[in-house]
Amino acid sequence: MSGNDANRIRIFDTTLRDGEQSPGASMTLEEKIRIAEVLEAMKVDIIEAGFAIASNGDFEAVSKIAAQIKNSTVCSLARAATADIDRAAEALKSAKSSRIHTFIATSPLHMRVKLQMEPSAVLEAIHRSVSHARSRMGDVEWSAEDATRSEIDFLCRAVETAIKAGASTINLPDTVGYATPAEYERLVRTVIERVPNSDKAIFSTHCHNDLGLAVANSLAGVAGGARQIECTINGIGERAGNAAMEEIVMALRTRHDVMPWHTNIETTEIMRISRLVSTVTGFAVQNNKAIVGANAFAHESGIHQDGVLKNAETYEIMTPESVGLNKSSLVMGKHSGRHAFADKLRELGYELGDNAFQECFRRFKELGDRKKQIYDEDIVALVDDEVATSENRIQVVSLSTHSSSNGRAVSDMTLRVDGEEVSVVTYGSGPVDAAFNAIKQIIGFDPHLQLFQVHAVTQGTDAQAECTVRLEEGGRTVNGQGAHEDTVTAAARAYVSAVNKLTLKRQKTAPQPMVAS
Numbered sequence: 417m418s419g420n421d422a423n424r425i426r427i428f429d430t431t432l433r434d435g436e437q438s439p440g441a442s443m444t445l446e447e448k449i450r451i452a453e454v455l456e457a458m459k460v461d462i463i464e465a466g467f468a469i470a471s472n473g474d475f476e477a478v479s480k481i482a483a484q485i486k487n488s489t490v491c492s493l494a495r496a497a498t499a500d501i502d503r504a505a506e507a508l509k510s511a512k513s514s515r516i517h518t519f520i521a522t523s524p525l526h527m528r529v530k531l532q533m534e535p536s537a538v539l540e541a542i543h544r545s546v547s548h549a550r551s552r553m554g555d556v557e558w559s560a561e562d563a564t565r566s567e568i569d570f571l572c573r574a575v576e577t578a579i580k581a582g583a584s585t586i587n588l589p590d591t592v593g594y595a596t597p598a599e600y601e602r603l604v605r606t607v608i609e610r611v612p613n614s615d616k617a618i619f620s621t622h623c624h625n626d627l628g629l630a631v632a633n634s635l636a637g638v639a640g641g642a643r644q645i646e647c648t649i650n651g652i653g654e655r656a657g658n659a660a661m662e663e664i665v666m667a668l669r670t671r672h673d674v675m676p677w678h679t680n681i682e683t684t685e686i687m688r689i690s691r692l693v694s695t696v697t698g699f700a701v702q703n704n705k706a707i708v709g710a711n712a713f714a715h716e717s718g719i720h721q722d723g724v725l726k727n728a729e730t731y732e733i734m735t736p737e738s739v740g741l742n743k744s745s746l747v748m749g750k751h752s753g754r755h756a757f758a759d760k761l762r763e764l765g766y767e768l769g770d771n772a773f774q775e776c777f778r779r780f781k782e783l784g785d786r787k788k789q790i791y792d793e794d795i796v797a798l799v800d801d802e803v804a805t806s807e808n809r810i811q812v813v814s815l816s817t818h819s820s821s822n823g824r825a826v827s828d829m830t831l832r833v834d835g836e837e838v839s840v841v842t843y844g845s846g847p848v849d850a851a852f853n854a855i856k857q858i859i860g861f862d863p864h865l866q867l868f869q870v871h872a873v874t875q876g877t878d879a880q881a882e883c884t885v886r887l888e889e890g891g892r893t894v895n896g897q898g899a900h901e902d903t904v905t906a907a908a909r910a911y912v913s914a915v916n917k918l919t920l921k922r923q924k925t926a927p928q929p930m931v932a933s
């Protein structure tokens with residue numbers, strides 16, 4: 417094996433080639449260049465930029481990336497065919513560092529059915545193609561497509577032939593994601609041990625994820641002696657995808673205690689490249705995806721949140737900063753506890769007294785039971801509403817309304833007025849009108865409604881509504897706000913909030929009875 421550091425793993429990224437083979441993942445030239453730039457910034461060793469003969473677009477992408485990228489080797493795929501190899505060499509001609517990656521299948525099934533070639537003809541094709549590639553370029557990689565379903569004796573002969581012809585990297589793909597980790601480790605080790613000239617090449621893994629084993633197999637291949645891993649960002653690729661680069665790199669980094677190998681990858685670029693690839697391909701990253709999923713560094717359970725607040729290592733084996741996230745996120749929801757809620761309030765700039773805190777927490781839990789996701793805006797609305805109303809003489813205790821498209825609405829409202837609960841049933845032209853009528857009946861006066869405004873605090877049909885009501889009476893004008901996920905309740909709270917302010921103003925001049933007789 418060449419190279420000084422026997423434990424260094426080269427990262428060969430094939431997002432732009434195998435990744436683009438995912439049905440629906442086509443990328444434009446500009447998008448491919450943007451991705452290649454970030455791959456270079458994260459110190460990927462080899463970028464497989466495309467399959468130059470596949471189309472003029474692929475040729476152009478490989479050419480442009482080759483001309484632009486200076487710190488990574490740029491590579492093009494080529495079949496065991498002179499035209500493919502020449503097209504790859506042509507596309508790569510302006511690269512600072514370049515590689516031709518040529519391949520042919522070595523499994524009995526692929527040779528017989530797909531290639532319709534005798535094994536001896538495949539060996540000749542390997543010799544011919546690798547020799548030709550070497551005549552065009554110093555750095556040639558050869559892959560035994562479907563290596564894991566190949567006969568080991570034939571595979572070893574094929575590898576020996578490729579190395580003799582000048583390949584300095586030998587890739588043993590698990591093309592159909594069929595291998596198990598133990599098998600794959602054994603395969604790589606056996607080939608390295610049995611092929612007489614194996615010391616002249618670096619061995620590589622290229623694992624597909626059909627059984628969800630791509631990353632495990634890649635790491636097993638390294639244990640077997642491979643020192644290059646082929647992978648893609650977010651694990652995109654043919655069928656169930658390829659081994660995910662971010663998982664491999666972070667597994668090697670995090671478990672260095674049991675895997676003594678390392679890569680050069682700048683891991684703090686991981687989130688940036690993951691988001692870029694997801695945006696460009698339109699392939700959303702599943703929330704629970706390792707390393708880059710939205711929940712990978714998020715905690716919603718109270719016990720976990722409490723642990724993370726005390727020391728993140730209680731529930732995190734990597735730091736969010738190490739993959740380019742600012743910090744872990746404590747997702748507020750019905751499973752959250754007081755520690756996390758208090759921390760969130762501090763972050764949002766609130767300092768509440770104990771009673772207000774307990775009341776806000778109670779309302780927050782209630783909201784969590786009704787609403788899937790609680791955003792910061794929900795908490796702000798809830799706390800503002802609580803702070804604004806907790807000292808009020810009049811408070812909404814309960815409200816239920818019934819309305820239909822062709823009839824009057826009815827409201828059943830209970831208010832607490834100076835500690836005493838009062839209930840009425842009233843009607844109106846709609847549920848908000850009915851609720852306002854109920855409040856007016858209970859307070860015993862009828863201020864002029866100047867403004868009624870509603871807006872949704874967040875997105876979604878379960879968003880909280882934030883209402884503003886402006887009331888005017890005897891030259892006094894006040895605004896009241898209320899928030900709730902039930903729009904009519906939010907409106908009633910806003911009305912009551914305005915009435916409280918109006919009452920205060922009225923009391924300064926002439927105290928009025930609070931409950932209608």
Ligand SMILES: CC(=O)SCCNC(=O)CCNC(=O)[C@H](O)C(C)(C)COP(=O)(O)OP(=O)(O)OC[C@H]1O[C@@H](n2cnc3c(N)ncnc32)[C@H](O)[C@@H]1OP(=O)(O)O
Pocket residue numbers: 434437467469470471494495496497519520521530531532561591654
């Ligand atoms: C495991 C992998 O990921 S391999 C890479 C897969 N990626 C792609 O196929 C994407 C790009 N491919 C393409 O654009 C097209 O398939 C092309 C341009 C490469 C070839 O297109 P076409 O000439 O129309 O051939 P088509 O795709 O229908 O068939 C593939 C041919 O290549 C042959 N072939 C397959 N692999 C190899 C190989 N490694 N070396 C030589 N020939 C090969 C097949 O036997 C078949 O030959 P045939 O036409 O004599 O039967």
Ligand SMILES: CC(C)C(=O)C(=O)O
Pocket residue numbers: 434493519559560561562587589590591592622624
């Ligand atoms: C072309 C080769 C390396 C490949 O993508 C595979 O075998 O999966």
Ligand SMILES: [Mg+2]
Pocket residue numbers: 434589591622624654
């Ligand atoms: Mg592949």
